[in-house]
Each structure stands twice: as C-alpha cells, then as structure tokens.
Amino acid sequence: MSMETKSLQVKYGEKLVLKDINFRVSNGEIVTIIGPNGSGKTTLIKSLSRYIKAYSGEIYLDGKDISQIPTKKIAREVAVLPQVKNVSADVTIENLVSYGRYPHLSFGKRINKNDKDIINWAIKKTGLVKLKDRYIATLSGGERQRAWIAMALAQKPKILILDEPTTYLDISYQLEVLELVKELNESLGITVIMVLHDLNQAARYSNNIYVLKNGEICEYGKPSDILQAKLLKDVFRIEAHIYEDEINRCPYFIPHKLSLNSTNNDLNLV
Numbered sequence: 484m485s486m487e488t489k490s491l492q493v494k495y496g497e498k499l500v501l502k503d504i505n506f507r508v509s510n511g512e513i514v515t516i517i518g519p520n521g522s523g524k525t526t527l528i529k530s531l532s533r534y535i536k537a538y539s540g541e542i543y544l545d546g547k548d549i550s551q552i553p554t555k556k557i558a559r560e561v562a563v564l565p566q567v568k569n570v571s572a573d574v575t576i577e578n579l580v581s582y583g584r585y586p587h588l589s590f591g592k593r594i595n596k597n598d599k600d601i602i603n604w605a606i607k608k609t610g611l612v613k614l615k616d617r618y619i620a621t622l623s624g625g626e627r628q629r630a631w632i633a634m635a636l637a638q639k640p641k642i643l644i645l646d647e648p649t650t651y652l653d654i655s656y657q658l659e660v661l662e663l664v665k666e667l668n669e670s671l672g673i674t675v676i677m678v679l680h681d682l683n684q685a686a687r688y689s690n691n692i693y694v695l696k697n698g699e700i701c702e703y704g705k706p707s708d709i710l711q712a713k714l715l716k717d718v719f720r721i722e723a724h725i726y727e728d729e730i731n732r733c734p735y736f737i738p739h740k741l742s743l744n745s746t747n748n749d750l751n752l753v
C-alpha cells in the first residue's frame with residue numbers, strides 16, 4: 484500500500500511547523516525520515532497517523548484521500564508505533580499483542596480462533612513465544628520494543644509507521660529491531676515509514692530517505708544521494724567522511740567535528 488501527502492501543512496497554534504510537505508512512500512518500500520531536532524519529523528509521523536490534523540493539504544492512502552476513508556478501515560491498514568508508549572503494569576505480552584486485533588473486531592464481538600491464531604503468529608514472528616506471559620513492565624528495552632511491534636503485526640497492517648523505534652536501546656537491540664522491521668518488510672511486503680536519528684542506520688535500512696529541515700523537505704533520495712558531505716554539513720552541521728560499507732552495500736560516514744561555518748550554525752559556538 485502507498486501513502487502520499489500533497490502540500491501538507493501543520494500548525495501548532497499560530498506556528499507553522501510543517502510547510503508544503505510532498506511526501507511519498509510506494510508499496511513495499513522502506514522510507515526513513517531524518518532531520519535535526521525540532522525539524523518536524525514526529526509532527527509528520529503524527530499527521531500521517533492522523534493523531535493530529537493538517538492545517539492544509541491532503542494525505543492519500545493508495546491514492547484515496549484519507550479524510551474519505553472510515554477511521555476503522557485506516558486502523559486496519561496502518562499500524563503506528565509512537566515514540567512514547569504507555570501500558571498499565573498488569574498487561575502481559577499476549578494481552579498487548581491481542582490489542583492489535585481490536586480494529587478487526589465487529590462491535591461487541593470477542594476475539595475468536597482466527598484472531599488467536601494471528602496473535603500467536605505475531606508472537607512467534609517477533610521471537611517472543613517463551614516470554615508471552617511476562618508483564619510488559621518486566622521486559623528489557625529490546626523485548627518491549629519487539630512486543631509493541633508484535634502488537635502492530637497482529638493488526639495485519641499494510642503500512643507500519645515507527646517513530647524512533649531504536650531510542651534507548653543498546654546497539655544489539657537497535658540492530659535486532661531494525662533487522663526485524665526489514666524482515667517484516669521483505670517477507671510480508673509491509674510498507675514501512677520510520678523516523679531514525681542514526682543516519683548510518685537510515686542509510687543501511689532504507690530504500691529512500693526524506694531529510695527535514697525547519698519543517699520543510701530539503702532533500703529526498705536513495706541513501707547514496709543523501710549521505711553526502713555537503714548535506715551533512717548544511718543540515719546536521721558536521722564535517723564527515725563518507726565510506727562504502729561493502730558488507731551491507733550502503734554508504735556510511737564517520738563524523739570528524741562540528742562544522743562551525745555551516746549555513747545552519749544557530750548554536751553560536753564560536
């Protein structure tokens with residue numbers, strides 16, 4: 484399933500935080516949104532997820548204006564993992580994953596055998612079978628993130644939206660979560676939209692990348708188009724050398740220092 488915005492603008496009060504956003508993810512793609520703090524990444528994710536209303540512009544799902552699609556249908560097609568997730572202390576992995584079936588239940592209906600099979604499939608797919616009775620509060624960061632992804636999977640979505648899915652995870656859990664996302668994309672064809680802060684991981688796991696700066700898209704392209712010294716300097720204010728990761732067949736960079744002469748130097752460090 485594809486998702487697209489046309490001239491999307493979002494305001495908080497009088498402040499325009501997203502300006503003229505023309506964003507597109509095609510069916511089966513992994514698209515990552517990157518950008519400095521406060522550039523509007525979460526706001527874009529929230530408007531794609533319909534958590535906040537656009538001030539102007541449109542959002543399309545498979546070419547259809549989402550304002551014309553019933554909320555429950557969108558909830559069945561699009562699963563969202565927000566940055567901040569709250570769940571009460573007495574919820575087990577199995578309970579949490581079962582919530583993913585709710586958009587599919589008719590009013591007053593309970594979970595049936597088919598729903599249970601899907602819940603078990605999602606738990607298995609995310610490697611949580613042995614932990615399924617554990618309370619979410621007792622899990623490690625990586626296990627907890629996998630549990631939320633399992634809940635999203637139980638929704639059987641066509642699009643998965645993840646806002647910084649690797650935050651607070653150590654490097655092995657970061658890779659575990661991103662490998663899982665990639666595997667779900669490849670084996671189930673789920674379209675993925677995510678926000679990542681780690682630019683090397685964005686380059687490794689994305690088909691295409693959007694770069695946001697001050698609420699606008701300033702670049703879009705495949706990882707090798709985006710990981711360029713000039714962009715890193717202009718947008719992220721760092722001087723870096725770019726290399727080729729021959730194992731994963733993607734570019735990566737090593738930052739050397741802050742770029743004090745960049746066009747975005749608003750920290751006045753000199």
Ligand SMILES: Nc1ncnc2c1ncn2[C@@H]1O[C@H](COP(=O)(O)OP(=O)(O)OP(=O)(O)O)[C@@H](O)[C@H]1O
Pocket residue numbers: 495496500518519520521522523524525526527
């Ligand atoms: N609820 C809100 N009310 C008012 N302003 C907000 C609100 N949420 C975000 N903003 C502002 O909108 C701008 C974009 O914020 P957003 O969280 O989308 O950026 P971001 O790129 O996700 O940042 P980060 O990398 O720090 O998570 C920022 O200036 C922020 O202060």
